[in-house]
Structure formats: structure tokens, C-alpha cells
Amino acid sequence: MTQKAAPQSDAGRRASSLEAGARVLFITRKWGPAVGGMETYSERLTQEVAKLQTVDVIALQGRDNGLPPSITSLLFFPVTVFGRLFRAQHKPQIIHLGDMAIWPLALMALFFFPSARVVLSAHGTDVSYGARGGIKGGLYNLFLKLGSALLSKARVIANSNATKTRLEQIGWQCNAVVPLATDLRCEPKSDFNPKQLLFAGRLITQKGLSWFVRDVLPLLPDDLRLTVVGTVWDESEKAALDHPQVEFLGRMPQSKLTQSYAQAACVIVPNIERENGEFEGFGLVACEAASSGGLVLAADTGGLRDAVKDGETGFLIEAGNAQKWAAKIAQVLSQGAEKRAQFLVRSQSIAQSHYSWARVAEQTAEIYTSRS
DSSP states (O other): OOOOOOOOOOOHHTTSSSTTOOOOOEEEEEOTTSSSHHHHHHHHHHHHTTTSSSEEEEEEEOOTSSSSOOHHHHHHHHHHHHHHHHHSOOSSSSEEEGGGGGGGHHHHHHHTTOOOOOOOOSHHHHHHHGGGOOHHHHHHHHHHHHHHHHTTTTTEEEEEEEHHHHHHHOOOOOOOOOOOOOOOOOOOSSSEEEEEEEOOOOOOOOOOOIIIIIIIGSSTTTTTEEEEEEOBBBBBGGGGGGSSSSEEEOOOOOOHHHHHHHHEEEEEOOOOOOTTTOOOOOHHHHHHHHTOOOOOOESSSTTTHHHBTTTTBBBOOOOHHHHHHHHHHHHHSSSSSSHHHHHHHHHHHHHHHHHHHHHHHHHHHHHHHHHO
């Protein structure tokens, strides 16, 4: 598929650092109908960059039920890429790979277009897997380190400073940190439910739901309710859903989720730090909630430090410190309506301005052509 550059807008003129005529080839294994942050990144980034330059996309589409492609499809994807490269009618100046796990495809693309510049995006999950240890983790670390040696001239974009740090630990040179973005929007609301906390996201240990229910919820008033939106990925997290103060709603359409963000007393993102070194690459829920008019409380760890502008789009709280979490929630619940409304108007405006896909595209375009 090819996305042609639109007539240049103000955003396009601001991104004039992108060389005139430069053609971008974007290769990704993350694409709709599959649902996920990396899928959203691939689709929205290419759409915005296409407003500046012509973008050709080679994408492995997900399944109609929202799940990632099958293992068979993943294994066959390199063959698809080879065929597309072999038949390509236009020479790209930029080859951009959507995540670090597919770095070998850059070598394939360079075989056909040796003068092209290689750019890779790193998201956190694709570089932290090796931290799990064991045979699989060790082999994956070696796989990434091999890539850093073979693609030493590639430019790498991290989605957070935490991802940048991890990249450098395994031998990659990170050229820039470009935080992600969101399209979620909601009209400012003056009313909210003072008895409701909201958690949204995948139910895995790292996200901290079980920790919050076990260690923080008992320190809060008995009449508070924690609404949980998301899907269970880790069976060990199911027990937290049985707590009498927890209401589990499962998956929720984004149009409804934006309303839920704004209506909750606060949106919690209580990630915990894992001993094995796994971390939150970014934490898209935090900027989604702020952009929707929610009051965000997030753990001061990993990529959440880039997903939340502390004191501006939300508040960062020490990860794993139940007393500090309970105290901050109590403070939020006790603040006056006027003070809350003033903060939310400002935080929503900042979030919508900073966490925008136009900004992500412009910063990415600068990496395409910068000399450093």
C-alpha cells in the first residue's frame, strides 16, 4: 500500500527538514485489525508522515477478531517482504522498521536498496523480553545484540527514556526519544463519580492491579469502588477481580472508555517494578486518560515518566509505595471542585497538544534526515 503526501499544511511546513522527494518504506508486523499500541503506532505514524512525504507500507495484518497474526503468518512474512522488495517500482531513501524484533528485514531491504537509510522504532516490549531470563530470554538478547553489530549505522527511535536505557544496555545506539500519542478526545466534564477509581489495560503482573488491590485498596475508604477495564493476560491477576470493591467490565469500546476516564475520580496506572528487569515501555493509558479529561495517578517508573508530565498531565507516585498511593488518592478525593476543574482543563489541553500524532510524525521526520 502507498500513502502519498498531501498538500503541505502548517504541520508540513514545520517539518521541512524532511528532504524533498525522500520516499519512506515502512515495514511492520503490527497492523490492524489486530488491536494494540504497536498496531496503532504503525498505522497512525504512517498516516501522519504521509502528509509530508510518500510512504510505502509493507504490513502483516492482524486477524479480524483483533488478535495478532498467526505464527504461520509471522513465519511467512519475510517471504512476503522479499517479494514486495523484489517487485518494488520505486527506490526508497528511508527504510523504517516498526519494531526491533524484525531487524533482520532491514538487511534484506538493504540488499535491494543499499544506499537507503535504516530507521528502527523501539517500544519497550520488543527490547525488554530478554530481561525475563532463561534460555529464551538469553537467546533473544543475543539476537538483539547481533542486530546492533550488523546495523551499527541504523538510527533508532525509542518511545521513552526507559526504552532508550535498555537499548543502550544491549548495544544499540539510540538517536532520539519520541514519546507516543493518542487520538482519544472528550469534552471537558465538571461532574465525576467521587467514589470510583478506574484501571484500564492488560491484566498482567507488571501493570500492578493485584498489588494495588492487595496493598492500597485496604487503606482507602470502604465505599470506594475500583472499576477495571481490560483483558486478562495473566491468570494470576484474576484473583484481584474477586475483591468486593472491584468491578470488572472486560473490554470496552474506545468511545465509551474516553467517557469513563473523565467520569472517574482518578485513573490509576500503578505499575510495579519487576525484579527480572521488565519495564513499562511507555504507558499509553496515562496520556489517553489525560487527553480525555481524566485525573491520572501513575507509578514513577519506566516509560510512564514520559507518558505523564508530572504535575501537568497527571501525578507520578513512587512505585510500590502503598502509603504514598493512598495519601495521594485521599488528597485528590478531598480537593475542591474548582481546583480539580482548573487542573483538568489545563492538563487536558497540555496532553492533547503534546501527545499528538502530528508531533510524533514531525520528530520522526527529523530523525530521517538529521546528520547526528
